[in-house]
Amino acid sequence: MALAKKQAMGRGLSALLKDPENDIKSVSDKNADKVVGNIIELEIDAIEINPFQPRTNFNEESLQELATSIRELGVIQPITVRKMDFNKYQLISGERRLRASKIVGLKTVPAYIRLADDNESLTMALVENIQRHDLDPIEIALSYQRLMDEIQLTQEQVSDRVGKKRSTVANYMRLLKLDPIIQTGIRDGFISMGHGRAIINVDDHDAQTEIYQKIVSQNLSVRETEALVKAYHEGTPEKPTTIKTSGGAFEVDTEDKKTFNEYFGTKVDVKVAANGKGKITIPFHSEEDFNRIIKLIKG
Incomplete structure (x- = not known):
């Protein structure tokens, strides 16, 4: 009931914000106390995405589930925005809610309004997202x-x-000291943060990626990865690992990897899962480089 009253008030305050004579730019302006920190119904088209948003991946299925919830119950938790120009706002936190609201087709969304400079906005966006979302x-x-x-x-x-x-x-x-390929592997869920923390103890990036490929192809645990890193530092030969699966998993030979790299003239990433399936990733650095690789593939 309290939320409904606040949102009803918000609809009235939204009219106040559309009045050019009440263009609030600082907390000392007239009617600022009625707007700043209050829940106000804002037009979605007046809200721009925060360029400081740390989240870059949005799960489509999760967004659809949130959209279904919003369609049935409305936006329970308001988003947070900062006022820019007249009737223009920038998102600080709540991008998932904003995206889901757009999917539903809402024209307005409840929002807390703040006045903040870029540094304050960046800090709020980063801290709120770190604490409240599954980055x-x-x-x-x-x-x-x-x-x-x-x-x-x-x-x-x-x-x-x-x-x-x-x-x-x-x-x-x-983790940011890891080779970019390994960072991508963590983001895509091929390995865990625990695996990454073990690999980071290896300074050489080529050695890091070799260990990473073994983890993925042999489905190694964090403890097994730590043992692999320890063996690397001690210079002891690795014991061959045999994986018995119906899919017939295998380990890609180092010479085969070198063949890929030499042929394509770039560092090719080869991943093999425990079921024997895998993928080959060929990076390119420009349109010209892309066309070069295409020509190699076409022969």
Whole structure:
């Protein structure tokens, strides 16, 4: 009932915001106390996506489920925006709710309005998303890095802002030292953050990717990965691992990988899952490079 009353008030306040004579730009402006921090029904077309949004992946199935919920119950939790120009707003948090509302076809959405500069907006967007959404480990690490680089926070200050131990923040940020192929593997769910934390103890990126390919092809656990890294540092020969599955999984030979790399003139990523299925990823760096690879494939 309380939420319904607030949203009813919000519909009245939305008319106030459309009056050019009440263009609120700071907390000292007339009627600012009626707008800032209140829930107001905003036209979706007046809201732009926050360029500081750390989330880059949105699960389509999850969005559809949220859209179904919004269609039946409405937007239960308002989004948060900051006022830009007259009747123009920028999203701070709640992009999933905004996207789902668009899927449903809503014209307006309940929103908290704040006045904030870019630094405040970035901090709020990063902190709120880290705390309230299921970002993958790499997205979280990038968010921490941006708080340090763009807001000039120390690791200690970041840990205070997000309510995490400094060691936790440090462990996430260390993932950014992994080879980009491995970072992508974590984001795509081929390996876990635990695997990544084990691999990061290897400085050489080529060695990292070889270990990563073994993890994926042999379906190694985190503990087995740690043993593999330890063997690498000690220079001891690896014991061959045989996987018995109906799919007939196998390990791609190092020489075969080199053949791919030499033929295509780039670092080719070969992944083999425990069931014997896999994929070959051939990266390219420009349209010209793409066309070069196409010509090689066509012969």
